[in-house]
Amino acid sequence: MFEYHLPESQQVWSWQGPGQLELHSKALVAPQAGEVIVANQVIGLNPVDWKMIERGHPDWRPGHIPGVDGMGIVVARGAGVSLPLGSRVAYHQWLKCDGSFAPFTRLAVGALLQVPEGVASEQAAALPCPGLTAWQAQAKVPDAGQRDVLIIGAGGAVGLFLVQLAVARGWRVWVTAAPRHHGPLSAMGVSGSFDYRDSQWSVALQAALGERSLYALFDTVSGEHARNLAPLLGYNGHLVCIQDRLEQAPLPAFGTALSCHEVALGSMHDHASAADWVQIRQAGRQLLEQLRDGNLTTPALHLDDYANLPRALAAVKAGQGGKWLIKVDHAPLTVHSDQEPV
Template sequence: MPQIDLLQRHNIPLLMRSIVLENPNDRMYLSDVQLPVPDYSDNDLLVKVEYVGLNPADGHFAKTGFDKWQYPHILGLDAVGVVVKANKGVFPNVGERVMWHANLGEQGVLSEYAKVPNYAVSAVPDNLPASKAATLPCAGMSALIALEKLKIEQGDSILIEAGAGAVGQFAIQFAKARGADVFTTASKRNHKLVKQLGADVVFDYADNKLYEKISRELGSQGFDAVLDSVGGDSTIRNIELMRFCGRIACLKPLPKFEDELMYRKAPNIGIVSLSGAWLANSLCAQQKMSFMSKLLLESVAKNTVKVPEVNMVEFSATKVSEALHKQLNGGFTGKQIVNIISE
C-alpha cells in the first residue's frame, strides 16, 4: 500500500542530513553534514530513507576506505525507505516501501534520501515492519548465496561459524529448511538461541579444545560443507574438519594455505561477495540479489524465518561511530539498525 500519509507530510528539500566519512581512520570518526539531495534519472528511484542496517563491512571500510570512494563519503549499504520520486512508468511506484543493498562503489545510504536503480530494490510487504526489513539485505543475502555455493541438500552436514551472528542466524534457518544437519559455534549465552533457530549441535567458540570436540562429535567423515564467516586461522581449521573435496563458502579474505592441506583435502572454495554484483557491473547478478531479497521478505512476512533482534541506533555521527566499533568488536547479539526518521 502506498505510504500516502508520509508523502503528504513531507516536501522534498534541497539539502539532507547525512553521516559521512571525511577520511578513513582507525577511530572511525564520522561527521554530521548537510548535503544536496541526490539527482535521479532514467530508472533511478529517489527514496526517503527510514532505516539503515549496519554491517561489519561498514566498520571495516570506515577504517580502510575503498579505492572507488571520493570523500566525504556517505557510509551504509543496507536500507529501507519509501519511494518519493520516480520517472513515469518506473516501478516500484511513488509511495511504495522498498529494501535494497547499495552499490559499494557509490555513495551510501546513511542519509535522509538516497537514489537507487529500480531493478535493485524489492517491495516490502505491508505486514512487515520496516525496521525488521532493514536486518535482511547483507546478512540474509550472504547466507543465501553461501548456501547456494555450498549446494546444500537433504542430509548434508554443515558447520556454520558464528551462529548467533546475523548471517549465522539466517543460514541456520535456511540450511535446516533444506534438510541439512546443522553444527554451529556460538558463545554459551547464545546456545539456546541457535538451538531454537534449528541448530542440531552447538559448540562454544571460545573453547580451547574446540577442534577436538568438533572432531569427536563429527566422527571421521568430516563436514560436507562449511560456512566460514570468521576467516584467518579459523578457515584453515575448518578445511581440516571437512571431508575430502568438501565445500566451503568464505565471507572473509582467504589466509595463506599450506600446499599439503590443499592436496590432502582438495576443498571446493567459494567466495561470497555481494559487492561484486555492482563492481563487476553484472546486471544479472544485481537482479538475482533482488530476487533473493524478495525471498527473504516473503519468508519473514510469512513467519517461516525469524530476523535477529533489532538494536536501534540514533541517527548521529557519534552514535553510529560507537555502533561500528561495537560491530567490529563483536560480543553482541542481534542487528544494529539506524533510525533515520525519528526526531
C-alpha cells in the same frame, strides 16, 4: 497519486577521511534514468560500514556518505522507472555510491527489494547485507541429501541467517558460537553447538560426527581461519569463506579434493548480469516473505536515533551483539485519496 517535496539539501553522516564520520549538509541530487530516491525510514548497520570508514575506499572522497543497508519509501524516480512512488523497499547499496547514512539515498532501481505487506520496517532494514550474504553462502553448496555442515560464528547476523537456511535445506547443522547463543540455536534445529574459545571444540565435533564427515564448512572469521579448518572437511567437501578469501588451495592436491568458495555480496554491483540481479531480487523477496511468515528471524534488534548513529556504529564494532538499526524521522508523506497512506 503520491506527492513528496524533496529538499534541496540534507544533513548526512559523511566520511571526511580514515576514521572520521561527521554530520554535514549535502545537496540532494535528482534521480537519473533508472534511478530512484528512497526516503530512508530505518538504516541497517553492518561491520562493513565501520571497516570502510576506518580504512577508506579507493573511490571515496571527503564528503562521501557511507552505509550499505537501508529501508524506506520511494519518493522520486528517474526516466524509465515504473516502480510506483510510495513503494516500500529495502536495499544493499554499492560502496562506490553515496549510501544509507542519510535521510535520502539515490539508488539504481534494479537494486531494490520490494518489502511485502506485513514485514516491519525494522525487519526489512536488518535483512539485506547479512541475509543476502547467508543466501549466497549456502547457494554455493550443491544439494546432496541430509549431510553435516559446520557454521563458524553462528552468533553473528550472517551466521544466524545461515543457520536457519541450512536447517531448512535439511542439513545436520553444527555451529561454533558463544555459550549464550547455544540455547536459541538449539531451538532453531542445530544438532550441536561448540564454544569457539574451547581449544578442544573440533575434537568434540569429530566425536559427535562419528564415522560421518563434514560436507561443508562456512567460515565467517577470515581466510586464514578457514584455511586452518580445511582438514575437518571430508572427501569432495566445500569450504565457503564469507569473510576474506583463500588465495591458494588450503590442502595438497589429490587429497580430499575439496572445493573453495568465495562470497562477496558487494561485488554484485560491479559484476552481476541482468539475470543475476533477477535471482538476487527473488532471493531477497523470498527471505522477506519468510520473515513475514515467521519462518525466518532476525538477530535481536537495537533501534537508536539518527543523531546517535556513530554511537550505534561503535557498538557494532565492539561486537555488542544483535542488529543495530537507526530510525530516520521525516515530515509526513502526502498521499491523495486514491492511494492508501504510506
